[in-house]
Amino acid sequence: MNQDFASSSVPRTRRAGQNSKDSFARARLVFPDGTSRVTIERDPVPLYIQRGVGSYLFDVDGRRFLDLNGNFTTLIHGHAFAPVVEALTHQLQRGSCFANPTESEIELAELLCGRIPRVDRVRFVNTGTEAVLFAIKAARAFTGRSKIAKLEGAYHGAYDWVEVSQAATPDNWGDPTAPASAAFYRGMPASVLDDVVVLRFNDAEGVHRSLSLHAHKLAAVILDPMPSRGGLIAPKPEFIAAVQKAARESGILVIADEVLNLRQSFRGASARYGLVPDLVTMGKIIGGGLPIGAIGGREDVMKVFDASVGRPQLPQGGTFSANPLSMMAGLAAMRHLDHAAFAHLEVLGNIVRNGIGRAISNRGVPLCVTGATSLFRIHPMAQTPKDYREVYPVPAGATLMKRLTRFFAENGIILPHGAAASLSTPMTRADAEFIVDVFTGFLDSHRDTLDAIEVRT
Structure with missing residues (x-):
């Protein structure tokens, strides 16, 4: 030393x-x-x-x-990072953002669809929070249900439903076998708390019991395969299996939040730990240092965004979604990963x-x-x-x-x-x-x- x-x-x-x-x-x-x-x-x-x-x-x-x-x-x-600096310099000389699409968004989407399992289609947004927000809305639109389940202490951005029990304490987290839905901030609507089922990480028996009990109202269970604020602890195989079994039995969609943990392998964290999600949220590393978020998933689920024949089941826009600066920076960064x-x-x-x-x-x-x-x-x-x-x-x-x-x-x-x-x-x-x-x-x-x-x- x-x-x-x-x-x-x-x-x-x-x-x-x-x-x-x-x-x-x-x-x-x-x-x-x-x-x-x-x-x-x-x-x-x-x-x-x-x-x-x-x-x-x-x-x-x-x-x-x-x-x-x-x-x-x-x-x-x-x-x-030199390739990102070069890509951004090149793009800035041609414009920073447009109302029309660019070819760079297709290239980054092709890279993600070709690399990340279960990502058949992609929609770009501006942040990880937006990615999670629209993934949950997509699950609701696809299933017709409103409730979600999430892990106690896990961070998924600034959206009311995923903030439930994000900062739970011994004073409000409730029974160890049936965690309470704890408010994240003063004034959080009671209706939000009622629509969130809180699970404990690595509790295989508890997660199967809770998901089965609320199955008829649950649109999705969202989980980070290795929650950072939850301790950066590896998931047990039996826990992953329990989540998937209960979800499949009840038609609940599994959302893998990989905004942070996509960096765990070439194909992401879900592939590393055996999770087979229906939707994946991405961000951070896929933007090369610029603001970005993405929702990816099964083709049939992602069709809720389809506006080709009229108003989609889930409208999603955003002035800076898929802006060419983020697309070019992300493409340069991901190609070198x-x-x-x-x-x-x-x-x-x-x-x-x-x-x-x-x-x-x-x-x-x-x-x-x-x-x-x-x-x-x-x-x-x-x-x-x-x-x-x-x-x-x-x-x-x-x-x-x-x-x-x-x-x-x-x-x-x-x-x-x-x-x-x-x-x-x-x-x-x-x-x-x-x-x-x-x-x-x-x-x-x-x-x-x-x-x-x-x-x-």
Whole structure:
């Protein structure tokens, strides 16, 4: 291990600099809390970024950070990826958006249909939230039913029905065998709560029981094959089988939300874990760093969008849907996400997760690491969690994770707090080993704190 990280006197030089502080002061005059996204992290001031190159970010104070956020896992090729820059430059000289279709949208759709199983047809939208929204509407239009089922603690964007129980707590999540539908924000309509059946991840018996009980009213069950905010935990084969069996028996559509987890393999996460969905939502990596979302699925289900003979069962538009900039950027990015790129990311991910795991084991500290391929998440608990309720941190654990994020920043790495950390193709083996070294340095320099804090075991 690099000895620089073994000392408890590591200089705290990576907090927000003066330029970031000045920018935040300006921002507080125009934004409700000084930011334009609730997901912006601050300690206590956000780092304002000037530019990104490859796997690194440079803040407005001129400091460099290895980026493990990647704009919430979007930038699988890192920053300013040359093929994307070239494609965008070419397109900008020809126009940024049109009311008419372009050939680039056909090319990106052909790539997705040819690569992702069960994607016979595609519709493009602007965000992952929109993709989920229209996938659920499509399931309702196809089945004539209104209710949906979703996993407790899973994030699917900003649509009322999928926000139910997204942030459930011990105070409102209800019985472990029959989770309650918990409101996400004050004033969420009771009718929304009534239309959502909440399931626990990896509870095969419970999911079959709940889906069967509400079968006649359920249009769809939506699940992320490895929910990030639910812990980035691998699905059990018996859980996937139970979801599919109950859905098929009752005519419930299965929606795989792969907005984040499409990056798990060349063909996506569903293919990796044996899920056979009826609809797939996509976003993030398919846009090459620009806003995008997509709904794909079975040809018969996707016909609800068909307007060729009049008003469709489900009208869907959007001023910037399938805009040529997103299409060109996405096409360039996805063409370079070949089998070799995914193999490289798998190697890097294994180095990081195995290295972190060894450091934990060698020092006997009550932490663990989860994830797969290019994703990982560190938890303040000794045993690997099984679902969202086990991931939910005790106060001491949350404090410890904040200290971990701060230590990483002080040593030149942006590590997301309480979410998935992601690797990118420009990263090297040395970058992966650096991540492990910094984590090991945290353990060694905070040993007294780790021994004193009682986290979940």
